[in-house]
Amino acid sequence: MTVTQVESPPPGAPDAATPESRWLERLDGVLAPIITVLLAFLISGVVVYLTTRDLGDTLETYRAIFRGSGLSWFFELGGHDIGVPFSDARVWFPWETDDIASLAAANLQQTLIGWTALVLVGLAVAFAFRCGLFNIGGQGQYIAGSTAAILVATELPDLVDLPRVLLIVVTILAGMLAGAFVAGIAGFLKGTVGAHEVITTIMLNWIVLWVATYLFAVDGPFQTEEGGGAVPSSADVPEKAKLPVFWGDPLLQGLHIGLFVALASLVVYAFLLNRTTLGYEVRAVGFNPDAARYGGISVARNYFLAMAISGTFAGLAGALDSLGWQFRLDQTTIQGTTIGFTGIAVALLGRNTAVGVGLAALLFAALETGTASRNLDPEIFPPDLASSLAIIIQGLVVLFVGAQFVILLLLRRARTRSAAGST
Amino acid sequence: MRRLATRLPRGWRAVAWVGVLVGVAAALSSLPPITIRSPVVPVVIGLFAFTVGLGSWIRGERRIGGYAMAAGVIGLLIGYLATRSSVGNLETVVVWGALLGAALRYATPLLFASLGGLFSERSGVVNIGLEGMMLIGAFFAVWGADVGGHWTLGLLIGVAAGGLTGLLHAFFSITLRADQIVGGTAINLIALGLTSYLFLRIYGNEGTPTGISEIPNVSIGFLDETPGIGGFLDDALGDQNLLIWAAFVLVLAVWIVVFKTPVGLRIRSVGEHPRAADTVGINVYLTRYGAVTLSGMLAAAGGAYLSLGALATFDQNITAGKGFIALAALIFGNWRPFGAAAACLLFGVSGALATALQTYSTSASYLFEALPYALTLVAVAGVIGRSIPPAAVGKPYVKQ
Numbered sequence: 001m002t003v004t005q006v007e008s009p010p011p012g013a014p015d016a017a018t019p020e021s022r023w024l025e026r027l028d029g030v031l032a033p034i035i036t037v038l039l040a041f042l043i044s045g046v047v048v049y050l051t052t053r054d055l056g057d058t059l060e061t062y063r064a065i066f067r068g069s070g071l072s073w074f075f076e077l078g079g080h081d082i083g084v085p086f087s088d089a090r091v092w093f094p095w096e097t098d099d100i101a102s103l104a105a106a107n108l109q110q111t112l113i114g115w116t117a118l119v120l121v122g123l124a125v126a127f128a129f130r131c132g133l134f135n136i137g138g139q140g141q142y143i144a145g146s147t148a149a150i151l152v153a154t155e156l157p158d159l160v161d162l163p164r165v166l167l168i169v170v171t172i173l174a175g176m177l178a179g180a181f182v183a184g185i186a187g188f189l190k191g192t193v194g195a196h197e198v199i200t201t202i203m204l205n206w207i208v209l210w211v212a213t214y215l216f217a218v219d220g221p222f223q224t225e226e227g228g229g230a231v232p233s234s235a236d237v238p239e240k241a242k243l244p245v246f247w248g249d250p251l252l253q254g255l256h257i258g259l260f261v262a263l264a265s266l267v268v269y270a271f272l273l274n275r276t277t278l279g280y281e282v283r284a285v286g287f288n289p290d291a292a293r294y295g296g297i298s299v300a301r302n303y304f305l306a307m308a309i310s311g312t313f314a315g316l317a318g319a320l321d322s323l324g325w326q327f328r329l330d331q332t333t334i335q336g337t338t339i340g341f342t343g344i345a346v347a348l349l350g351r352n353t354a355v356g357v358g359l360a361a362l363l364f365a366a367l368e369t370g371t372a373s374r375n376l377d378p379e380i381f382p383p384d385l386a387s388s389l390a391i392i393i394q395g396l397v398v399l400f401v402g403a404q405f406v407i408l409l410l411l412r413r414a415r416t417r418s419a420a421g422s423t
Numbered sequence: 424m425r426r427l428a429t430r431l432p433r434g435w436r437a438v439a440w441v442g443v444l445v446g447v448a449a450a451l452s453s454l455p456p457i458t459i460r461s462p463v464v465p466v467v468i469g470l471f472a473f474t475v476g477l478g479s480w481i482r483g484e485r486r487i488g489g490y491a492m493a494a495g496v497i498g499l500l501i502g503y504l505a506t507r508s509s510v511g512n513l514e515t516v517v518v519w520g521a522l523l524g525a526a527l528r529y530a531t532p533l534l535f536a537s538l539g540g541l542f543s544e545r546s547g548v549v550n551i552g553l554e555g556m557m558l559i560g561a562f563f564a565v566w567g568a569d570v571g572g573h574w575t576l577g578l579l580i581g582v583a584a585g586g587l588t589g590l591l592h593a594f595f596s597i598t599l600r601a602d603q604i605v606g607g608t609a610i611n612l613i614a615l616g617l618t619s620y621l622f623l624r625i626y627g628n629e630g631t632p633t634g635i636s637e638i639p640n641v642s643i644g645f646l647d648e649t650p651g652i653g654g655f656l657d658d659a660l661g662d663q664n665l666l667i668w669a670a671f672v673l674v675l676a677v678w679i680v681v682f683k684t685p686v687g688l689r690i691r692s693v694g695e696h697p698r699a700a701d702t703v704g705i706n707v708y709l710t711r712y713g714a715v716t717l718s719g720m721l722a723a724a725g726g727a728y729l730s731l732g733a734l735a736t737f738d739q740n741i742t743a744g745k746g747f748i749a750l751a752a753l754i755f756g757n758w759r760p761f762g763a764a765a766a767c768l769l770f771g772v773s774g775a776l777a778t779a780l781q782t783y784s785t786s787a788s789y790l791f792e793a794l795p796y797a798l799t800l801v802a803v804a805g806v807i808g809r810s811i812p813p814a815a816v817g818k819p820y821v822k823q
Contacts, residue, residue: 134604196812198551199750199799200800202747203751206792207800210790210796211789213789214789218786220789385620387619389616390616392613393616395615396613398609399595401605
């Protein structure tokens, strides 16, 4: 099975790589995802229109989703102040940071919490892509990561005596390791017996899902009564292991420091791929495994490493979510998440680059927060439909990204035509 | 009769098959109606099966030998666990007729989707969108039966909607040459979003109305009177859904179409070597379009069984991963109709056991749910016989 070579030019591209044409190619790389997203929103707009039967309400629905995502916060300029870290001083700041005074600020916090996890799962898919592997297992690796983090944080009482920083680091490392392990199985099987990674990662997704469900189910080994909810769940993460919140109220799901971990991961991703031997080998294998093997690169080793590193990113996402805002795991959370599939959309739309993944993750995180039912006016659009609408939009984006080279082809044709017209 | 005799397994292959049967016997020894209480018996029988499997594996019968080894280990485990449980519990959980009946009900939607996937993948188009196609079929079947007033109409509309979904997948993967896995992922997402959206929009929080015309059950009264195994037969087959019987027929029909007709030969040839097929005048695009559309229709029929046949309602994400199990069964069954059917039945038994176990241990039943996926993982890893996909699967074809 071939994986879409998102980087390679589509057939019919001019071979001469003049500086100008290379620049145009980069422009296409930016334009194509934007067109993809616009197309997806346009088509789902038809669905919204059929629901509201009014063009004004359709636009108003999209506007409400945008407002609900909290991205409008950046446009609400004014004279406010912000606390300087490690002191009591306050200085002037153009935006309102108080999430009680500004609803947009509160929504933006939620969007950024979602962004943190989506970036990491997106990177998990993207890294494997660069090695020519399609990692559908982001889902399972994410669940493995959050399960491992929860288990280490709640089931090992001796660890609580550790200093806080160390405790959090150990817990997160456990999550990363679990993700790497699950993905590593797929990489190992691909490298040794050639089992296709799409099939193995799908199987692993479901194995992890059911094992995790088993762990926290009624009469499961780690199910705890003290959770107090109607759904059987794990014990709560102790206060000490929770990630510090730097914006907003820790009790009301404020923004945790995982955001910076995600930002750093973007840098690590770009550095690893573009500035290290490992990254060079991974890309070489992704570009042409046979040529890489001929050049003395161990393809099997790189398949394994690429998958393990992918899994590390996804496991990290799970650990950060567990320690940052979920604090416990239950059946509904384990079975309800679709983050692995959104991660695929993020990686595809972001064309497997660090910047692209960051932006695509922002789009999908904003979409998720914006379609949360509390952000929509029932008069305009039924809020309970909104999350389904978000899934439709995601699906359409993935569909069109799959056919992106058609868009590129059309762009190029339009350009040659206009060039022919002007001479 | 003589032809049949020549097809019987011989040599180490026959030995390996005996090993498989012995492995099954290990589990049976401590289950009703035999219920041997000593753990030694299933352990010894299981180890024997494993040894036989290992022996034939070493002598070159890798595939069946592997099955025998797996059967030995699993039989040993099940047998041992059964001796730890009380006879009373065993007799309530393990009612063979009821279990087989439940297994058939569990396997039927998988079978439809699996056979659908078989057409698509045999023609060279990967279809991980089976889950979405099932979901589409499940929703539109209920909707059609609700609006049209009769289950035949519902089934037709469901299957037609599934065909359209297949057509969409075909258009993107064949004509636009988009990556087939990306396309399948998109189909799954769109189907999940769209069916949830329409379900909430049309039926709201009350759910689908009661009294929708269901796909009927076929009740066979005389099975009860069979001497000796009457109760068993009646529990297993006495009152099963029409689509379950249709699934039996379908397996045979698919086998005949794929392996005994010119159409099947065409489908297989475009999946193995499209260029060669094209050279001899087979229309690669048309064949693939047909196969992928058909796969959507069959998967949708499986979905329709889930909603309109088994429950007469629809709920959001009613398939809950069944499409992926169907895909697993297809791979486990080595892209062959009878293989896929056997895999579906095996997964059906594990699903039925999981449900039966739920009365005693909810958590253990969840572990059972993971079994089909674990078995498939082991199968693709090549430990028990290698699964070999069609050669050109996943590769878009460019006509020259």
